[in-house]
Amino acid sequence: MVKEFTQEDDALLAELGVEVETKKAVTRTPREERIIAGFEEIQRFAEEHGSAPQHGEERDIFERLYAVRLDRIRELQESRELVAPLDEMGLLTGAAKATLADAEELDDDALLAELGIDVEAPPITELRHVRSTAEKKAAEEIAHRDKCEDFETFKPLFEQVQKELDSGLRDTRPFEMKAEIEKGRFFIVSGQKAYVADKGETTITDQGRTDARLRVIFDNGTESNMLMRSLQRALNKDEAGRRITEPTAGPLFSDQTIDGDEASGTIYVLRSKADHPLVAENRELVHKIGVTNMSVEKRIAGAHLQPTFLMANVEIVGTYELYNINRTKLENLIHRIFEPARLEIEIMDRFGRPVVPREWFLVPLFVIKEAVERIKDGTIASYVYDPDKAALVRRG
Known part of the structure; x- marks a missing residue:
């Protein structure tokens, strides 16, 4: 047992001629x-x-x-x-x-x-529950709306957007950055759809940030002539604030884009180099299937340090470029198809804690390629994966 010296102990040691080293408290700026x-x-x-x-x-x-x-x-x-x-x-x-x-x-x-997040004042000067001037101005601009005299021109746009949302042609996702605010785009703010009908000349604020005057039409027949940063703040402060994505169009998978296509990412298929017995015995069948918006090489950098890669290096065995599609929904769709063959494996991370990765499947590579083709031609909804046959089979 280690005994801590008291002040009396220090005095006694000093009497005996033993110097006592006192640790200096570390001070930092x-x-x-x-x-x-x-x-x-x-x-x-x-x-x-x-x-x-x-x-x-x-x-x-x-x-x-x-x-x-x-x-x-x-x-x-x-x-x-x-x-x-x-x-x-x-x-x-x-x-x-x-x-x-x-x-x-x-x-x-x-x-x-x-990144579009308003910063509160330091605690010593913070006035709690009191909004900044910028916040007040943003709220006022959102709240102050006039009747849209030509709303009949925009009403069909809102109706069409709703149809496309219902059919899955469009989707919504959390708003992230001011750069997303462009003429012709739709958002959801304060529970209403908002359409950026016009965007004025871009200016530079005193803080060196870009801004522009917008004409924003709301689906209740009102409009607001607000600044871009005001709409940005309103979307960031609204927990339900969303951007409505562009309609899915053009090729789903392609080596080349067509005018108007927006690159969405890459489906990647990996093979593990792990020495885990379950993986080693089924090396040709064990595959990780994921979707990323970065280069696959960058995505797998440091794979041997990440539980999602089984704490081991990997080999890229397949990549498929995709355009104008929701990456998360696509990844969920692929994982749902191969759910019956999901690999049940537990590994230890760098800290000795058990982890169960969820993106590895016991599926032959040629079946994964077939699934991609059926996603491309739109027939995948008619198929499920049968582990016993190691094949995609028609539902029912």
Whole structure:
């Protein structure tokens, strides 16, 4: 048992001529404390999700913030040395780069603003429950609407959008960035559909940010002449605020885009190099199927450190480009098709905790290729996967 010395013990040791070493309290500057606190937040995120925060529009807004912050810590030697003793997860060894312009020059408040999140004042000056001038102005612009005199021109657009939402031709997703606000696009704010009918000349604010005057038509027959940043703030503050996606059109899978197509991502099929007995015995059948909007090579970087990749390197055995389609829904569809063949496997992550990855399946590669073809021609809804036959079979 280790006994802590009391003040009396120290005095006794001094009488006996034994010098007592007193540990000096480590003092850090406010900036160093912020860096450490920020890194600890990143660690908590990585521990919870099993990997370092990643960049990408489909990622949670705070994951993107953590990813940029981690990049800055990695790049600045002073910051790296400060948090290195805390880095038990190896987060400082990554090489991802920030996707926001000049991210290394921005503090957290500026990063949040760049990502479209309003920043509260520091606690010492914060007036709780009192909105900032900018927030008041944004709320007033959203609330102040006039009757849309030519609403009959726009009414068919709203009706068509609703039909396309009902049929699945369009979808809704969380609003993320100001760059999404363009003429001709639809949003849902304060429970109403909003259509950007016009967008004026882009200007630069005193803070160096872009803005523009909009004509926004609402589905209740009103309109508002508001600033782009006001609509952005309203969408960010509305938990139900959404962007209505563009209608799915053009090729679903193609090596080339046609004018008007928007690249959506890539379906990737991976084969594991893990030495786990279950994987080793079924190497040619065990495949991970996923969808990503980044390069597959970048997606699998550091696979041996991530539970989702079975803590092992992988081999790319198939990729399929896709356009104008909801990545998440497509991935869910593929996983639902092969659900009967989902691989039940438990592995240990870097911290010795059990993890059950959910994107690995015991399916031959040629069946995965067939499923992709049936998604392309629209017949996949008529098929299910039969593990006993190792084939897609017609329902019923």
